[in-house]
Amino acid sequence: MDFSFTEEQELFRANLRRFCRDKALPRLKEMEENRAIPDDLVKDLAEMGLIAMSISEQYGGTGLDAVTAGIAAEELAWADTSCAIPAFFLIQNAWGYLLDKYGTKEAKNEVLPKVRKGESFLGIATTEPDIGSDLASMKTRISKEGDGYVVSGEKSYISGVREVERYGGGYVTLARMTPELGARGMTLFYLPLKDVPGIEITHLEEMGREGVSWGGFHIDDVRIPGHYLIGEENRGFYIVHEGYEFARGLIALVCVGAAMRSLENAIDYMKQREAFGRAIARYEGLQFALAEDYSRLEAARLLAYRALWMYDREQKGDRLSRFEVSKAIAMAKMLSPIWAFEAINDAMQWQGAFGYSKECQEQRALRGVRSFTLAEGSTEVMKLIVARELLGREYLAYR
Ligand SMILES: Cc1cc2nc3c(=O)[nH]c(=O)nc-3n(C[C@H](O)[C@H](O)[C@H](O)COP(=O)(O)OP(=O)(O)OC[C@H]3O[C@@H](n4cnc5c(N)ncnc54)[C@H](O)[C@@H]3O)c2cc1C
Known part of the structure; x- marks a missing residue:
């Protein structure tokens, strides 16, 4: 048993603590008032290699392990106790990793390098107005049409919608494809939001985490290309x-x-x-x-x-x-x-x-x-x- 971090991880933590103390801590009030992480801080986070760091080097990430991402999460929250920057970090890290692991080459090339540079936001959308925990009962539907898919439904209580409006980007999204199969009939895909016909974004206010936005979106017969599929059809759950x-x-x-x-x-x-x-x-x-x-x-x-x-x-x-x-x-x-x-x-x-x-x-x-x-x-x-x-x-x- 070895409870110690590696030398590189200790160094990473120390550098991050310094960065957080100098750059993030002094900006908390401003973030709270503007309900957003300032653009220059997003740039700094990207330059530090902190946005979606767990994606592979091929797409601009560092491919670092989950434990090292954990160190980043802990340190970011030590500085920004409102949890806004940590939420911004953890969402894109976890879902960037998943897209990297299961997405198609075309989707990854299109989405991940921009996310890494802080020029695009990648979130997760499973929750709906009527369901959160019971994912297999969701109403959003995805069906095959030609080479691609058509999606209809609504997602709510979703983190990051204003970031997508600001920077562009989209969501790793879950929908039902074969309803009679329950959890075995759900499909995961990438859904871009900005300027997409059929998408209407809604906004909500959180009681905390003011620097990260919250809301939802209606999806009205939105067509997506086949390469936005993540993993296999009906394996999304x-x-x-x-x-x-x-x-x-x-x-x-x-x-x-x-x-x-x-x-x-x-x-x-x-x-x-x-x-x-x-x-x-x-x-x-x-x-x-x-x-x-x-x-x-x-x-x-x-x-x-x-x-x-x-x-x-x-x-x-x-x-x-x-x-x-x-x-x-x-x-x-x-x-x-x-x-x-x-x-x-x-x-x-x-x-x-x-x-x-x-x-x-x-x-x-x-x-x-x-x-x-x-x-x-x-x-x-x-x-x-x-x-x-x-x-x-x-x-x-x-x-
Ligand atoms: C700040 C914030 C950010 C979020 N960001 C996102 C996001 O980015 N993307 C996204 O998809 N979702 C997001 N969510 C939604 C979140 O995933 C859901 O709130 C969560 O999954 C619970 O679903 P629900 O709110 O619909 O509660 P419900 O599933 O309706 O449950 C209501 C209550 O009943 C309890 N409950 C339900 N079933 C059982 C059971 N079988 N046994 C015991 N208790 C049960 C639940 O724990 C909860 O306390 C966010 C939520 C918050 C608060």
Whole structure:
């Protein structure tokens, strides 16, 4: 067993911490007010090789492993605790990786190099107004027409729609192709959004993560070429989960990064704030809670890195079962947002009235981390996955 990162990974983390402190941290308020990541910061992220870094070198990426992407997710969230930059990072990284793995050469050539340079956004669209967790019941349809496909339906609660409007790009999208086959009849494909006839974009406001947009789109008989297919027809449900697993592992580290930063802030505050004649850091009531929060975050961190390490091994063809990886990832994604939320909430409490003010950055972290009990799969769905692996598929409630 070796719990250490490689020298390159340590160096990557140190460089990233410096970049985040100098470039991202000073821009948080501006991002919040403008509800967008500034263009020059997107450029900086691209120049640092951080956008869709896990795609192969052939398409401009670094092809780095999931663990190294996890380091980036954790560090970005340490700096931008609102989770906007980390969300921007993790979405394009996980779904860029999936498109790279399963997309056609033509689609990859068209989409990935631009995404890597920050000139185009790539997201994920599975959720609809009436379904989120129960993917196999979705209504969006894709059918074959000539050499290509026709798509109709609606996607909602989708991250990044304004980024697509700004930069161009589109979504790894899931739809039903053969409804009578349920999960075995779903197809994954790339759907461009900008200036596409039949696409109408809608907007929503999130309670946190202000630098990344949220919304949806209507898809009215949109024709796409055959080379936008991702993987094989009717295999989409299974392929999409490989992307979800990558994203979920990164999310677990985003939550840890944001919450660790809140604990650091709270520790500084507790040492200088006095009550009843001494620093509040001296009171065991606070010390015990701090020790518990920190230990839980460290446990979540270990679970997440182990899960991403397993993901890497499985993706490289080691003999690890898909289901074992799903379980490890689900455990991390189940615990991390909740423990992070509780740690941030405690950090607010220890900072007294200041902790409740907008000046205190913990409110930002609390709102950002809160999104991750839902985004990319809810906490309850993570529990279903873990329980499914413990009990066996025959005990799934919905079978
Ligand atoms: C900030 C944010 C960003 C998002 N970005 C995207 C995106 O980019 N792309 C995208 O496709 N989607 C996105 N989503 C949607 C997200 O994936 C869904 O919210 C999530 O999958 C849950 O689906 P739902 O909201 O429809 O809840 P539902 O599936 O309707 O569930 C409602 C509640 O019931 C629980 N529940 C459902 N079934 C069960 C069960 N069998 N047992 C126990 N509990 C159950 C759920 O956990 C949830 O708490 C985003 C969501 C958020 C909050």
